[in-house]
Amino acid sequence: MNGDFIKAAVIGHPVSHSKSPLIHNYWLKKYGIKGHYEAIDVPPEKLTETLLRLARENYTGFNITLPHKEAVMHRCDGVDALAKSIGAVNLVTIENGRLMGTNSDAFGFAGAVRQEHPDFDFTRGSVLVLGAGGATRAVLHALIDAGAPDIRLCNRTKDKALSVGEGCADPARVKVIAWEDRERDLETINMLVNTTSLGMAGQPPLPMDIGALNKNALVADIVYKPLKTDLLNRAEKRGNKICGGIGMLLHQARPAFQAWFGIMPEIDETLKELVSA
Numbered sequence: 001m002n003g004d005f006i007k008a009a010v011i012g013h014p015v016s017h018s019k020s021p022l023i024h025n026y027w028l029k030k031y032g033i034k035g036h037y038e039a040i041d042v043p044p045e046k047l048t049e050t051l052l053r054l055a056r057e058n059y060t061g062f063n064i065t066l067p068h069k070e071a072v073m074h075r076c077d078g079v080d081a082l083a084k085s086i087g088a089v090n091l092v093t094i095e096n097g098r099l100m101g102t103n104s105d106a107f108g109f110a111g112a113v114r115q116e117h118p119d120f121d122f123t124r125g126s127v128l129v130l131g132a133g134g135a136t137r138a139v140l141h142a143l144i145d146a147g148a149p150d151i152r153l154c155n156r157t158k159d160k161a162l163s164v165g166e167g168c169a170d171p172a173r174v175k176v177i178a179w180e181d182r183e184r185d186l187e188t189i190n191m192l193v194n195t196t197s198l199g200m201a202g203q204p205p206l207p208m209d210i211g212a213l214n215k216n217a218l219v220a221d222i223v224y225k226p227l228k229t230d231l232l233n234r235a236e237k238r239g240n241k242i243c244g245g246i247g248m249l250l251h252q253a254r255p256a257f258q259a260w261f262g263i264m265p266e267i268d269e270t271l272k273e274l275v276s277a
């Protein structure tokens with residue numbers, strides 16, 4: 001690859017909102033690598049031909065965002081155990097024309113918490129996870145991997161939570177609770193994570209009273225627009241540690257950059273400001 005111009009991309013539909021080009025092009029410049037990362041809008045019916053084109057045109061790899069995360073998994077030549085366990089591929093490396101899929105969202109979640117709260121101990125107590133969508137699987141994986149002893153999984157549609165819980169790496173550690181019970185026993189938890197879309201710009205805020213929440217609990221939200229959701233604002237006001245979704249977004253990009261360009265990039269203040277703008 002030395003001396004070559006390296007191409008990578010994110011595919012999605014829509015994709016114009018993606019912050020990934022900003023992140024990767026910032027790092028390419030910072031580390032003096034000749035290359036470019038672009039956003040490619042790919043409607044579902046164009047997915048197969050686009051994947052063939054990226055391989056033919058010697059792209060080093062690509063990220064996948066909605067709605068292709070599951071479909072790409074089935075079109076990869078190889079998918080690692082991590083992506084299989086999470087049930088979605090968000091990162092593909094093209095090796096000799098073969099598409100090799102993995103998932104960096106769990107790394108992103110754990111990485112963000114560890115960078116922003118280095119003293120936080122995942123093993124200290126229960127975690128309450130709200131939601132049962134694609135991101136929830138990655139968050140569960142990260143929590144299990146980090147040693148969270150037990151996880152309460154709570155989603156408006158209970159059946160979805162049951163299926164996400166059963167499919168995770170250690171179902172014995174996951175207890176599904178009813179959406180109506182999300183405010184119960186908050187004084188005993190070590191961490192609260194919102195993985196629903198509630199609180200996102202254009203969506204209603206998360207309807208949840210956190211008045212009884214343990215003062216030492218860390219409150220994380222995967223929503224990054226706005227940077228600080230209503231939930232995080234309320235948690236911060238009462239003295240809880242908080243972790244916003246922008247950290248997960250930035251950290252999930254690091255293994256991708258390393259896989260494609262050979263350097264594990266650092267998240268500096270300029271990049272944080274750029275992505276937060």
Ligand code: ATR
Pocket residue numbers: 130131132133134135155156157160195196197198
């Ligand atoms: P995916 O990541 O698979 O695309 P998603 O639709 O983004 O899934 O997930 C949205 C999450 O936010 C789900 O957990 C959803 O709950 P349901 O499974 O019951 O749909 C949750 N969610 C969205 N709007 C909600 C609302 N008004 N009240 C409660 N939960 C909500």
